[in-house]
Amino acid sequence: xxxxxxxxxxxxxxxxxxxxxxxxxxxxxxxxxxxxxxxxxxxxxxxxxxxxxxxxxxxxxxxxxxxxxxxxxxxxxxxxxxxxxxxxxxxxxxxxxxxxxxxxxxxxxxxxxxxxxxxxxxxxxxxxxxxxxxxxxxxxxxxxxxxxxxxxxxxxxxxxxxxxxxxxxxxxxxxxxxxxxxxxxxxxxxxxxxxxxxxxxxxxxxxxxxxxxxxxxxxxxxxxxxxxxxxxxxxxxxxxxxxxxxxxxxxxxxxxxxxxxxxxxxxxxxxxxxxxxxxxxxxxxxxxxxxxxxxxxxxxxxxxxxxxxxxxxxxxxxxxxxxxxxxxxxxxxxxxxxxxxxxxxxxxxxxxxxxxxxxxxxxxxxxxxxxxxxxxxxxxxxxxxxx
Numbered sequence: 001x002x003x004x005x006x007x008x009x010x011x012x013x014x015x016x017x018x019x020x021x022x023x024x025x026x027x028x029x030x031x032x033x034x035x036x037x038x039x040x041x042x043x044x045x046x047x048x049x050x051x052x053x054x055x056x057x058x059x060x061x062x063x064x065x066x067x068x069x070x071x072x073x074x075x076x077x078x079x080x081x082x083x084x085x086x087x088x089x090x091x092x093x094x095x096x097x098x099x100x101x102x103x104x105x106x107x108x109x110x111x112x113x114x115x116x117x118x119x120x121x122x123x124x125x126x127x128x129x130x131x132x133x134x135x136x137x138x139x140x141x142x143x144x145x146x147x148x149x150x151x152x153x154x155x156x157x158x159x160x161x162x163x164x165x166x167x168x169x170x171x172x173x174x175x176x177x178x179x180x181x182x183x184x185x186x187x188x189x190x191x192x193x194x195x196x197x198x199x200x201x202x203x204x205x206x207x208x209x210x211x212x213x214x215x216x217x218x219x220x221x222x223x224x225x226x227x228x229x230x231x232x233x234x235x236x237x238x239x240x241x242x243x244x245x246x247x248x249x250x251x252x253x254x255x256x257x258x259x260x261x262x263x264x265x266x267x268x269x270x271x272x273x274x275x276x277x278x279x280x281x282x283x284x285x286x287x288x289x290x291x292x293x294x295x296x297x298x299x300x301x302x303x304x305x306x307x308x309x310x311x312x313x314x315x316x317x318x319x320x321x322x323x324x325x326x327x328x329x330x331x332x333x334x335x336x337x338x339x340x341x342x343x344x345x346x347x348x349x350x351x352x353x354x355x356x357x358x359x360x361x362x363x364x365x366x367x368x369x370x371x372x373x374x375x376x377x378x379x380x381x382x383x384x385x386x387x
Contacts, residue, residue: 051301066208073097109173116166231301
């Protein structure tokens with residue numbers, strides 16, 4: 001019995017040790033699953049686009065300058081629009097000066113004209129009588145011709161000249177009388193008032209009575225780069241849209257590119273286009289554009305065919321992007337960029353219709369990398385023209 005117990009104890013201990021060793025044995029590690037990253041994709045199709053060209057500038061009046069009286073006199077009347085910021089219509093009376101002297105001059109000129117008409121009429125009668133008397137004395141068939149003095153032709157020519165002079169003097173007197181009123185030469189705004197009621201003003205260009213600008217036509221100078229100017233179709237005077245933020249609301253006006261200034265700014269190396277703004281008509285409650293107003297402009301550029309519009313986020317370098325192949329692998333592609341929009345780049349070489357564009361920037365990207373594609377919103381054919 002004493003021999004059996006130790007042997008039994010050793011057997012139990014060995015069996016327990018074997019079971020414990022078997023229990024603690026580790027399972028072999030399982031290989032990690034292959035990770036495929038998901039990317040957003042976009043199918044590309046060529047488009048026909050009118051290139052929008054964005055610029056900014058300051059509104060200027062096409063016509064502006066001094067307003068002058070053409071005659072001298074004391075101001076006896078000023079119109080409602082004759083004040084700083086006053087708006088007037090063409091032909092509206094802005095100022096009147098005392099017309100008394102000019103009324104008297106007109107009356108005198110009318111009297112001189114009447115006298116000249118009478119003298120001319122009398123001289124015509126005398127000349128006709130002189131011809132009749134000569135023919136009676138010498139006969140109509142006589143080869144002898146009367147002298148001009150006999151027929152009073154010099155006297156008649158003098159009367160005609162004096163009549164012409166009197167007519168012009170009367171016209172001048174009438175014009176000076178009309179010039180006692182300063183009429184607005186255009187629809188405009190008074191920007192400076194230089195004379196007032198009771199003041200004696202001189203006629204002529206030396207002493208202006210006010211300064212104003214015309215609201216009939218406004219323009220804005222728009223700087224564009226040398227690359228952008230190639231997309232402007234000058235002979236057709238392309239359309240443009242002018243926008244300005246006034247009172248917290250964005251308003252727009254139609255315009256056209258009238259001309260290129262023909263020179264490049266030496267400091268900025270930019271060309272300058274002049275857009276003429278259409279101010280007539282429109283919404284009745286639309287605010288008025290004024291010189292000095294800062295505006296944005298979108299010019300309708302040339303139309304391009306077969307252009308791919310690629311979102312900026314797709315580019316991994318200046319002109320490189322990644323496509324997704326039919327086998328769902330990445331393919332690096334170099335393209336040619338023909339124009340840059342605020343949110344996209346326009347590509348004319350390096351892409352084919354139906355190419356699948358990768359839009360997701362991965363931490364590691366290289367040719368042949370397997371990806372899981374997901375489709376982005378479909379590409380539209382309309383270019384966003386908002387700057």
